[in-house]
Amino acid sequence: MSPDALDPLLRPVPESEAELAFEGALRPQSLSEFVGQRKVRGQLELLLKAAALQNRTPDHILLAGPPGLGKTTLAMIVAHESGRPLRMSSGPAIQHAGDLAALLSSLTPGEILFIDEIHRMARSAEEMLYLAMEDFRIDIMVGKGAGATSIPLELAPFTLVGATTRSGLLPNPLRDRFGFTAHLEFYDNAELEQVLRRAAQLLELPIDGRALAEIAGRCRGTPRIANRLLRRVRDYALVHGSDAGLTAVHAALELYDVDPLGLDRLDRAVMEILLTRFDGGPVGLNTLAVSVGEESETVESVVEPFLVRIGLITRTPRGRVATREAWQHFGLTPRSQEGLFGNDL
Numbered sequence: 001m002s003p004d005a006l007d008p009l010l011r012p013v014p015e016s017e018a019e020l021a022f023e024g025a026l027r028p029q030s031l032s033e034f035v036g037q038r039k040v041r042g043q044l045e046l047l048l049k050a051a052a053l054q055n056r057t058p059d060h061i062l063l064a065g066p067p068g069l070g071k072t073t074l075a076m077i078v079a080h081e082s083g084r085p086l087r088m089s090s091g092p093a094i095q096h097a098g099d100l101a102a103l104l105s106s107l108t109p110g111e112i113l114f115i116d117e118i119h120r121m122a123r124s125a126e127e128m129l130y131l132a133m134e135d136f137r138i139d140i141m142v143g144k145g146a147g148a149t150s151i152p153l154e155l156a157p158f159t160l161v162g163a164t165t166r167s168g169l170l171p172n173p174l175r176d177r178f179g180f181t182a183h184l185e186f187y188d189n190a191e192l193e194q195v196l197r198r199a200a201q202l203l204e205l206p207i208d209g210r211a212l213a214e215i216a217g218r219c220r221g222t223p224r225i226a227n228r229l230l231r232r233v234r235d236y237a238l239v240h241g242s243d244a245g246l247t248a249v250h251a252a253l254e255l256y257d258v259d260p261l262g263l264d265r266l267d268r269a270v271m272e273i274l275l276t277r278f279d280g281g282p283v284g285l286n287t288l289a290v291s292v293g294e295e296s297e298t299v300e301s302v303v304e305p306f307l308v309r310i311g312l313i314t315r316t317p318r319g320r321v322a323t324r325e326a327w328q329h330f331g332l333t334p335r336s337q338e339g340l341f342g343n344d345l
């Protein structure tokens with residue numbers, strides 16, 4: 001199952017044209033509008049200013065972190081702040097070195113090239129990218145076998161902004177060619193309230209602070225989910241002719257099955273299997289993924305980072321282990337007391 005198949009309300013990727021338009025309308029345009037990630041903002045600001053002062057293309061940038069935390073938004077901001085055009089592509093669209101060659105050779109001088117999910121690019125294209133990033137040059141192979149020759153092709157200088165939810169999957173030579181890697185973290189509740197306040201203003205939705213705080217606490221530390229929950233609360237208030245207050249928030253989130261911790265169906269499935277079938281672990285990630293009928297990549301990049309962050313599971317050398325808080329949250333009791341908690345291992 002891909003992230004597309006997750007709970008429609010909480011899934012990390014947009015599901016429709018309407019959703020994309022909604023996201024687009026709420027996207028911050030500048031670093032100063034971008035909420036949270038203070039360190040990353042400061043680092044990017046310095047990098048862009050230095051490039052502007054030297055009148056050169058900014059260094060290549062890698063944005064790493066779970067879905068929905070603002071990687072695409074930051075790529076757009078980099079282009080906007082540096083006054084350069086933006087070209088957008090994605091790893092899965094680059095299946096052959098030829099796809100990448102066509103893309104790179106069509107760039108205009110100084111263009112920002114955004115490659116989302118860069119870890120999913122074809123291996124042959126990755127190798128071509130090394131040279132392109134370093135020397136703004138590629139070698140095009142013509143012919144096959146003994147008669148094959150390579151023709152060098154000069155490229156216009158460009159800045160690559162790569163985004164990945166799995167930076168560990170990138171080969172070192174590729175990772176090393178980025179001048180700067182930003183690791184995006186989950187947002188805290190105060191930051192999410194700020195994201196929500198800004199979105200409510202843009203949507204012209206009157207909503208009080210307690211309602212915002214309640215949504216902020218249930219959106220998996222993720223701005224995309226925060227905005228999506230806000231939209232459901234707005235729908236609820238509209239249909240019921242009510243205020244978008246705490247009552248509407250509770251009713252809407254209950255209707256959509258959003259857990260008080262913001263856990264979605266897949267989070268809950270992973271936790272329940274870990275607690276009930278494996279008695280709290282330790283258990284390997286692949287076994288967990290197979291048990292919930294999910295790909296390991298989705299469990300590792302979408303589910304696990306959040307569960308670790310809120311302290312429901314810990315990673316140990318022997319596998320994933322449920323914490324004391326996990327047993328409490330699910331109202332379950334461990335079968336045996338021995339070696340159950342991550343802290344005790």
Ligand SMILES: Nc1ncnc2c1ncn2[C@@H]1O[C@H](COP(=O)(O)OP(=O)(O)OP(=O)(O)O)[C@@H](O)[C@H]1O
Nearest residue numbers: 023026027034035067068069070071072073223224
């Ligand atoms: N720091 C932020 N401040 C305000 N809004 C944000 C912020 N980060 C993300 N958003 C909002 O969240 C939504 C999702 O952000 P974005 O598409 O940039 O995430 P992403 O990390 O690229 O996700 P994916 O990995 O799934 O492509 C956008 O609508 C954007 O407006």
